[in-house]
Amino acid sequence: MNSFRVRLKQLREEHNFTQQDLAEHLLISIRQYRRYEKGDYEPNIETLIKLANYFNVSLDYLLGRSEDKSRYPRDY
Template structure:
């Protein structure tokens, strides 16, 4: 999920801080960002809410936030 990494860096959120907020490990978040692992649907909802973007934007289906 390239957009996840972009949003995190754009907002200046450390990987560990976001992982703590989402109640996941830093390693899991790293795997989400690299595309090595896919988040659950509920995690996608949580991440979209956290960054205040649409789910379609987060997963790359739309360029409209």
């Protein structure tokens, strides 16, 4: 999940949120949130979904599996 921690930090900084802001949104301690960004701890699926929804991005983007931020597949 190394890509996850990089994406998480990028999204947080793009939106001008602090680590404290996100910890409060997720209802976790700042220490726990910092572990996500450091890559020391991996969030559960419910937390990943909360983050993707909060930033309005797809889980694939959040996890580094896609460069497309859109939450829903496009019609081709």
